Amino acid sequence: xxxxxxxxxxxxxxxxxxxxxxxxxxxxxxxxxxxxxxxxxxxxxxxxxxxxxxxxxxxxxxxxxxxxxxxxxxxxxxxxxxxxxxxxxxxxxxxxxxxxxxxxxxxxxxxxxxxxxxxxxxxxxxxxxxxxxxxxxxxxxxxxxxxxxxxxxxxxxxxxxxxxxxxxxxxxxxxxxxxxxxxxxxxxxxxxxxxxxxxxxxxxxxxxxxxxxxxxxxxxxxxxxxxxxxxxxxxxxxxxxxxxxxxxxxxxxxxxxxxxxxxxxxxxxxxxxxxxxxxxxxxxxxxxxxxxxxxxxxxxxxxxxxxxxxxxxxxxxxxxxxxxxxxxxxxxxxxxxxxxxxxxxxxxxxxxxxxxxxxxxxxxxxxxxxxxxxxxxxxxxxxxxxxxxxxxxxxxxxxxxxxxxxxxxxxxxxxxxxxxxxxxxxxxxxxxxxxxxxxxxxxxxxxxxxxxxxxxxxxxxxxxxxxxxxxxxxxxxxxxxxxxxxxxxxxxxxxxxxxxxxxxxxxxxxxxxxxxxxxxxxxxxxxxxxxxxxxxxxxxxxxxxxxxxxxxxxxxxxxxxxxxxxxxxxxxxxxxxxxxxxxxxxxxxxxxxxxxxxxxxxxxxxxxxxxxxxxxxxxxxxxxxxxxxxxxxxxxxxxxxxxxxxxxxxxxxxxxxxxxxxxxxxxxxxxxxxxxxxxxxxxxxxxxxxxxxxxxxxxxxxxxxxxxxxxxxxxxxxxxxxxxxxxxxxxxxxxxxxxxxxxxxxxxxxxxxxxxxxxxxxxxxxxxxxxxxxxxxxxxxxxxxx
Numbered sequence: 001x002x003x004x005x006x007x008x009x010x011x012x013x014x015x016x017x018x019x020x021x022x023x024x025x026x027x028x029x030x031x032x033x034x035x036x037x038x039x040x041x042x043x044x045x046x047x048x049x050x051x052x053x054x055x056x057x058x059x060x061x062x063x064x065x066x067x068x069x070x071x072x073x074x075x076x077x078x079x080x081x082x083x084x085x086x087x088x089x090x091x092x093x094x095x096x097x098x099x100x101x102x103x104x105x106x107x108x109x110x111x112x113x114x115x116x117x118x119x120x121x122x123x124x125x126x127x128x129x130x131x132x133x134x135x136x137x138x139x140x141x142x143x144x145x146x147x148x149x150x151x152x153x154x155x156x157x158x159x160x161x162x163x164x165x166x167x168x169x170x171x172x173x174x175x176x177x178x179x180x181x182x183x184x185x186x187x188x189x190x191x192x193x194x195x196x197x198x199x200x201x202x203x204x205x206x207x208x209x210x211x212x213x214x215x216x217x218x219x220x221x222x223x224x225x226x227x228x229x230x231x232x233x234x235x236x237x238x239x240x241x242x243x244x245x246x247x248x249x250x251x252x253x254x255x256x257x258x259x260x261x262x263x264x265x266x267x268x269x270x271x272x273x274x275x276x277x278x279x280x281x282x283x284x285x286x287x288x289x290x291x292x293x294x295x296x297x298x299x300x301x302x303x304x305x306x307x308x309x310x311x312x313x314x315x316x317x318x319x320x321x322x323x324x325x326x327x328x329x330x331x332x333x334x335x336x337x338x339x340x341x342x343x344x345x346x347x348x349x350x351x352x353x354x355x356x357x358x359x360x361x362x363x364x365x366x367x368x369x370x371x372x373x374x375x376x377x378x379x380x381x382x383x384x385x386x387x388x389x390x391x392x393x394x395x396x397x398x399x400x401x402x403x404x405x406x407x408x409x410x411x412x413x414x415x416x417x418x419x420x421x422x423x424x425x426x427x428x429x430x431x432x433x434x435x436x437x438x439x440x441x442x443x444x445x446x447x448x449x450x451x452x453x454x455x456x457x458x459x460x461x462x463x464x465x466x467x468x469x470x471x472x473x474x475x476x477x478x479x480x481x482x483x484x485x486x487x488x489x490x491x492x493x494x495x496x497x498x499x500x501x502x503x504x505x506x507x508x509x510x511x512x513x514x515x516x517x518x519x520x521x522x523x524x525x526x527x528x529x530x531x532x533x534x535x536x537x538x539x540x541x542x543x544x545x546x547x548x549x550x551x552x553x554x555x556x557x558x559x560x561x562x563x564x565x566x567x568x569x570x571x572x573x574x575x576x577x578x579x580x581x582x583x584x585x586x587x588x589x590x591x592x593x594x595x596x597x598x599x600x601x602x603x604x605x606x607x608x609x610x611x612x613x614x615x616x617x618x619x620x621x622x623x624x625x626x627x628x629x630x631x632x633x634x635x636x637x638x639x640x641x642x643x644x645x646x647x648x649x650x651x652x653x654x655x656x657x658x659x660x661x662x663x664x665x666x667x668x669x670x671x672x673x674x675x676x677x678x679x680x681x682x683x684x685x686x687x688x689x690x691x692x693x694x695x696x697x698x699x700x701x702x703x704x705x706x707x708x709x710x711x712x713x714x715x716x717x718x719x720x721x722x723x724x725x726x727x728x729x730x731x732x733x734x735x736x737x738x739x740x741x742x743x744x745x746x747x748x749x750x751x752x753x754x755x756x757x758x759x760x761x762x763x764x765x766x767x768x769x770x771x772x773x774x775x776x777x778x779x780x781x782x783x784x785x786x
Contacts, residue, residue: 370440474509
């Protein structure tokens with residue numbers, strides 16, 4: 001190697017300096033070639049000395065000088081039989097003559113001196129071939145260095161007509177071509193068989209000479225130099241039989257190992273074998289062999305045994321055998337489609353376990369939404385950890401986690417036909433943690449609450465009926481805002497996360513609700529100044545109002561005949577006049593079910609403790625009825641109903657709360673589910689409470705809140721479906737039925753997934769309204785009516 005480097009440097013120097021000093025005197029070609037020939041034979045035969053001084057510097061100079069003179073000096077005694085006669089008719093045919101002489105020399109040297117000595121079988125043959133190849137390849141590289149001038153002339157020379165004289169190679173490439181044609185192709189069969197035998201011995205655990213295999217295969221790669229893709233020769237000569245032998249060897253081993261070991265031991269064996277084979281490629285073969293070898297090994301040891309490998313994976317999941325799961329994933333990830341069956345198994349397992357866990361907690365879930373949400377998060381977290389640690393967050397298994405969780409979250413023992421119930425419970429749990437006075441909210445720090453909200457957003461993304469969540473969430477948010485039971489930071493954080501998931505169009509109403517609360521605070525402050533400035537407006541009590549923007553809040557004006565209590569009429573009238581003076585043209589409506597107040601118990605003075613009862617406006621109307629009947633101790637249910645003009649449902653609910661908290665005493669029995677006109681109620685003069693402020697507010701009964709919400713949701717969905725149908729038809733003008741169904745579902749599935757039946761029903765409604773029509777020629781096609 002040192003000599004080659006020395007020669008390369010010397011040649012560069014010589015080419016730049018010698019031509020100027022060499023004299024173009026006439027020379028005898030045969031005589032000068034004879035001298036050069038003997039030196040070339042010696043270089044390609046004997047091992048190149050490790051010490052560069054073994055060959056004097058002037059010897060290399062002489063060799064370069066010989067080549068240069070043979071190419072440029074007028075010569076006599078030419079060996080015309082070495083090259084075609086046409087070469088000598090050219091202006092400068094001597095480089096081609098020298099080329100022909102070198103080709104004959106290399107061919108004769110290999111046939112007469114090297115080939116007879118490369119004999120034997122197995123390792124002996126490999127050793128002899130490797131030794132001669134090493135000497136020859138190093139020698140031909142050295143010869144190539146001082147034949148620089150001839151290489152240049154033969155590869156760039158043009159004939160007198162401007163044509164290339166012939167296809168010529170550099171001396172290095174010529175040497176490789178001669179070696180291939182005159183030696184390798186005569187022993188290649190035995191040589192490759194010997195290499196394969198050595199590889200088989202290595203696979204069986206015997207010690208072999210890996211360097212010897214590497215030298216042989218390196219020579220095979222180099223011998224494909226004249227092909228468009230150099231490794232094509234290597235692939236034909238070695239890679240194809242190697243892969244065939246690999247398939248034969250491992251097909252037998254796979255069956256033998258499976259019969260005598262467990263599946264876990266088999267996977268360990270496969271991984272070990274893959275590692276050994278890859279290491280062998282790196283040390284002995286061309287890197288291009290790695291990919292086809294891996295495909296062959298995976299086909300034999302994994303793809304053909306896929307059913308066997310998957311047969312025990314469920315058991316490994318059940319027993320938390322993590323290492324076996326990891327090995328199975330690593331092996332299947334090497335196959336083209338092997339992960340798909342495993343992905344399906346994981347997805348089905350997530351769905352089944354989620355449904356099973358929800359079924360176990362069904363009774364508790366109906367009482368406490370937190371139990372339902374905790375169950376969902378527990379299953380999701382378990383398999384999220386599996387996807388991260390075992391499947392390395394592989395996209396296919398991230399998708400399996402999402403699809404599996406989506407299935408059991410939206411179809412389970414609680415939500416049997418749709419995900420509406422799951423969306424409702426998730427919204428209620430959000431209310432639990434965002435209401436500062438709730439037990440769950442008090443048990444969480446701000447950091448834990450923020451982390452909890454982040455986890456809830458993971459579940460929200462998996463809901464099919466996100467519009468149901470939005471409806472219940474906005475309803476409960478409105479309750480928190482009106483009752484002043486909220487944390488601005490946490491509420492804004494929640495809305496911000498919802499905005500990231502479902503966009504501005506689904507959260508702008510929530511943000512508008514916050515804006516109304518802030519504006520109302522300013523309005524009440526100015527109303528207080530307004531009352532203070534007018535002495536005639538001394539109400540004798542505090543009065544404040546929250547002004548809500550119509551359409552932004554999930555509230556509507558109630559259809560009730562309940563009159564404003566006369567005690568509040570002055571405050572109501574004053575605020576209405578004040579507001580209209582500031583905002584001319586705006587209409588105010590009183591949302592009675594959301595109105596609250598505080599009453600002070602004065603009937604026990606001066607001997608008893610007084611309490612402040614925090615009541616709804618309906619409860620206030622009932623209790624104030626006793627102020628209007630000071631001479632009686634008891635009032636019948638019918639008398640209270642006549643005084644308040646409340647519907648029986650609202651009346652019954654308000655009486656239940658007052659009687660349950662012992663503010664009112666009931667005879668002859670407790671308030672039941674049916675309104676009893678003759679039932680009598682009396683103030684409890686012996687009422688006691690540990691707190692001076694007694695909260696009597698309660699959420700509206702299910703019939704008036706949840707059912708009403710679902711009715712509103714279904715109405716909104718109907719309008720959304722019709723709007724989507726009109727948008728699609730307006731853009732397309734004419735559309736087949738199935739394509740219209742598909743495009744409508746695509747537009748709406750972000751908020752909810754409409755059923756085909758609902759879409760068909762709304763198509764018929766739009767046809768009746770003459771927004772669209774059926775095509776007369778094709779009844780299964782619709783036309784848009786402008």
